[in-house]
Amino acid sequence: MRYTGHLDLFRSWERTFRRSGLPLAYSQGFHPQPRLNLACALPLGISSECEILDAWLECTLPLPQINQAIEVVLPPGLEVLGMDIIESQAPALQxxxxxxxxxxxxxxxxxxxxxxxxxxxxxxxxxxxxxxxxxxxxxxxxxxxxxxxxxxxxxxxxxxxxxxxxxxxxxxxxxxxxxxxxxxxxxxxxxxxxxx
Known part of the structure; x- marks a missing residue:
């Protein structure tokens, strides 16, 4: 996925969550956006094995259930290596x-x-x-x-x-x-x- 830009990667994760059926949280306002954040945008042309994503869900679910729902709908080239629950008040990844x-x-x-x-x-x-x-x-x-x-x-x-x-x-x-x-x-x- 060396030639997948930051915005395209973000959209891939958005589609993955939508297809998974997980209750992804959205921002408030006239144009709600999915509450997803990627730490440290990866420049085009660079591959990676360590991208980190923050995703907010509407409710707390067990990690194995989240992982299973995501794994079956991940696009080729994306892989989940680990998952953890973070407090909602934690500082932004970036x-x-x-x-x-x-x-x-x-x-x-x-x-x-x-x-x-x-x-x-x-x-x-x-x-x-x-x-x-x-x-x-x-x-x-x-x-x-x-x-x-x-x-x-x-x-x-x-x-x-x-x-x-x-x-x-x-x-x-x-x-x-x-x-x-x-x-x-x-x-x-x-x-x-x-x-x-």
């Missing part, structure tokens, strides 16, 4: 995410990858532009490490980027900074890190 961990696989060999990473790691500032605003990419990079690979395997990086409300690092911007086209990679989000 406000609790602090960073995201990605694995980047390079489709072609990059002979000078270590030198490029060393330049990033030793830089005090990495000035960038995003939508006519200047920002510093460097403080958004929490960790960047090469992943050991088997002989003949594709080079990989493990990347931890800030994912806070006002400061979010993007893998494609880091790739641009080290001179590698996003299209020459496969980027996979492995984990979202939450406030403890």
């Amino acid at each position: 406000t609790q995410v602090t960073s995201a961990i990605y694995r980047i696989t390079f489709l072609d060999d990059i002979p000078d990858l270590d030198e490029r990473l060393q330049r990033i790691n030793s830089a005090d500032h990495l000035p960038r532009q995003r939508r006519d605003k200047s920002y510093d990419l460097r403080p958004l990079i929490e960790e960047i490490l090469p992943v050991p690979t088997f002989k003949g395997g594709n080079q990989q990086l493990r990347l931890q980027l800030a994912a806070r409300e006002a400061a979010t690092g993007r893998p494609e911007e880091l790739l641009d900074e080290i001179g590698i086209k996003f299209e020459a990679t496969r980027v996979h989000r492995e984990e979202l890190i939450f406030r403890s």
